[in-house]
Every structure is written in structure tokens, then in C-alpha cells.
Amino acid sequence: MSTHWDPPPPLIILILALLNGSSSFAAPSDVSETNYTDTLPLRPSGRMYKMLELYSDDDYDPNWDTNPPPPSPSRGTNLQSCDYDPCRELQTPCAQLAASSGCLCPGVSGPQVAPEPPDLKRLSMEGSEMVIQWCAPSSVVTHYEVVVGALEPLVFGEDQRSGVVREVGQGVEVCVVAVNDAGFSERQRRSCTMYEPPGDSSLALKAGLIGGALGLLLLLSLAVLLWRHRALRKADARITQATEETL
Known part of the structure; x- marks a missing residue:
């Protein structure tokens, strides 16, 4: 900022107006008839004070009280999920992890x-x-x-x-x-x-052996039935052939 300050034209006009108002005093005639408001120098209004302050400093910001600077982000903020597993036992609660490291916890009802x-x-x-x-x-x-x-x-x-x-x-x-x-x-x-208790391995083995034996017997029975059926068909065919030769 430069050390030499050139007042702008509006400020010069304001100063001249102030000097003109301060030089006008009432004549000292009768004290009882004196109007004290007329004898006092002209004082600038609140708006004039603001204008003076505005022109007295080039760095003045009139909106400093209405536009505060935005807060700076915290240096310790960590936008990663916390190392928290809901199935892990004897671990630090997620709220404590978030408070100490700034990590993010999953949504939790209150x-x-x-x-x-x-x-x-x-x-x-x-x-x-x-x-x-x-x-x-x-x-x-x-x-x-x-x-x-x-x-x-x-x-x-x-x-x-x-x-x-x-x-x-x-x-x-x-x-x-x-x-x-x-x-x-x-x-x-x-x-x-x-709760369903696990089955006994020996019982399962016995059940498997019994089932296998029953299956084998069923196969043997089917084989015997099939053999007898074929044997009867052959016997019927021989009888029919012998009857035809006799006739």
C-alpha cells in the first residue's frame, strides 16, 4: 500500500461542507433565546462516517461481518471406512475408532x-x-x-x-x-x-451297509424274475413247435 494518500473528490466536497457548517454560530444576544442546536457545528451523519471509513482505508471490506471466511477442513479427517468387522470379537467399538482417526462408521441406529x-x-x-x-x-x-x-x-x-x-x-x-x-x-x-445334533458316524455307516444290502437283494430278485420269464417263453415256444410237428 502506498504511503501517499490522494483523497478522492467526494471526500473533498464532504470536508468543505463540514467546514462551512462549523463556521456558522448564532450571535450572543439573549441566553434564553439561544437555540443550542443552531450553535453546534454540523456533525456528519452515520452514513457520512461510513463514507469516511470507506475512503480512509483501501483494504476495508464492508461485508466483513456478514461474510465470515469459510472454516478450514480438519487436518485429521480420514474419509475411509473404519477397520471394523461386525463379526469380529473383542474389537474396539467403531465410534471410538471414528473419534480417534476420523474414519467413517456404517449407519447405526441410536x-x-x-x-x-x-x-x-x-x-x-x-x-x-x-x-x-x-x-x-x-x-x-x-x-x-x-x-x-x-x-x-x-x-x-x-x-x-x-x-x-x-x-x-x-x-x-x-x-x-x-x-x-x-x-x-x-x-x-x-x-x-x-438345533439338530450331528449324526453318529457308526449309525450312518450301518445305515449305508443296510441300504446297500437291500439294493443288492433287489437286483438279484429282478435278475431271477427276468431269467424265469425267459425260461417260460422258451418252454412255450418248444411246446408250440412240438404240437405243430405232430399235426
């Missing part, structure tokens, strides 16, 4: 809404224990309950995705339920299953 049903992945025997595995829903969950038939539910933490169940009989329904302060998730096909 704590004021009952959770969506979890996804029951597997119910299987592992050694001598019955293990159930599930995946978390897109909801706020405080804990999980695994219900086996009419037994008391088994409670598991919000970061757990598997647990050991007991006393599961054949044909008993097993469900995993998500819970928060708003209520319980509904029991649906995705979160429940009917």
Missing part, C-alpha cells in the same frame, strides 16, 4: 431405538462344548442374550460375538437377542435356529 436382530452365524460342537457365533447389528447394543428354549437367557458383553451354550436338545430353538436401553431385538429367522 440408543433410543431398539436394536436390529443380530445375524446368527453358526451353532456347532467344538470338542465337548456347544458354541454359538453371531454378528452385531447396525445398532447401539449394551449386551447380548442367548436364549435356549425355555431356559434362562445367557448374557454376553457388547463386544462379544460368540459364547458357550449348554443343555441344548434336538429340535430346541436357539436365539441370540441384542439389547439396549430402548428394548430388545425381535426374534427373526436371521437370529434363530433349530
Whole structure:
């Protein structure tokens, strides 16, 4: 910015008007008849002050209070999805990952809404224990309950995705339920299953042997029937030929 400032013509005219107004005073006659408003110098209005401020600084922006500068983006923002797997057990909640790294979490319903049903992945025997595995829903969950038939539910933490169940009989329904302060998730096909124990390998082998033996007997019976049918046809043909030769 240059140090020498040339006032524009409108400012010169304004200054001359101010000087002309300040030189006009009332004559000192009678104090009681004096109009104090006439003896005071002419003062510029608010609009004039704004004009003076406008011309006094070339860098003045009259819209500085109505157009604030846009906020600068955060340096720690990460527009990638968080490393969060709803089926992984004992992992850091996605909300904490988003708060620490700025990553993005999948849509999650709030704590004021009952959770969506979890996804029951597997119910299987592992050694001598019955293990159930599930995946978390897109909801706020405080804990999980695994219900086996009419037994008391088994409670598991919000970061757990598997647990050991007991006393599961054949044909008993097993469900995993998500819970928060708003209520319980509904029991649906995705979160429940009917337990069917794996079959005994020796019984399966016996059933296979019995089935194979029955099949073999059936084939032999069919072969005998076919042989007898052919033998009867040959016998009938011989009798017919012998009768014709006699005649």
C-alpha cells in the first residue's frame, strides 16, 4: 500500500461542507433565546462516517461481518471406512475408532431405538462344548442374550460375538437377542435356529451297509424274475413247435 494518500473528490466536497457548517454560530444576544442546536457545528451523519471509513482505508471490506471466511477442513479427517468387522470379537467399538482417526462408521441406529436382530452365524460342537457365533447389528447394543428354549437367557458383553451354550436338545430353538436401553431385538429367522445334533458316524455307516444290502437283494430278485420269464417263453415256444410237428 502506498504511503501517499490522494483523497478522492467526494471526500473533498464532504470536508468543505463540514467546514462551512462549523463556521456558522448564532450571535450572543439573549441566553434564553439561544437555540443550542443552531450553535453546534454540523456533525456528519452515520452514513457520512461510513463514507469516511470507506475512503480512509483501501483494504476495508464492508461485508466483513456478514461474510465470515469459510472454516478450514480438519487436518485429521480420514474419509475411509473404519477397520471394523461386525463379526469380529473383542474389537474396539467403531465410534471410538471414528473419534480417534476420523474414519467413517456404517449407519447405526441410536440408543433410543431398539436394536436390529443380530445375524446368527453358526451353532456347532467344538470338542465337548456347544458354541454359538453371531454378528452385531447396525445398532447401539449394551449386551447380548442367548436364549435356549425355555431356559434362562445367557448374557454376553457388547463386544462379544460368540459364547458357550449348554443343555441344548434336538429340535430346541436357539436365539441370540441384542439389547439396549430402548428394548430388545425381535426374534427373526436371521437370529434363530433349530438345533439338530450331528449324526453318529457308526449309525450312518450301518445305515449305508443296510441300504446297500437291500439294493443288492433287489437286483438279484429282478435278475431271477427276468431269467424265469425267459425260461417260460422258451418252454412255450418248444411246446408250440412240438404240437405243430405232430399235426
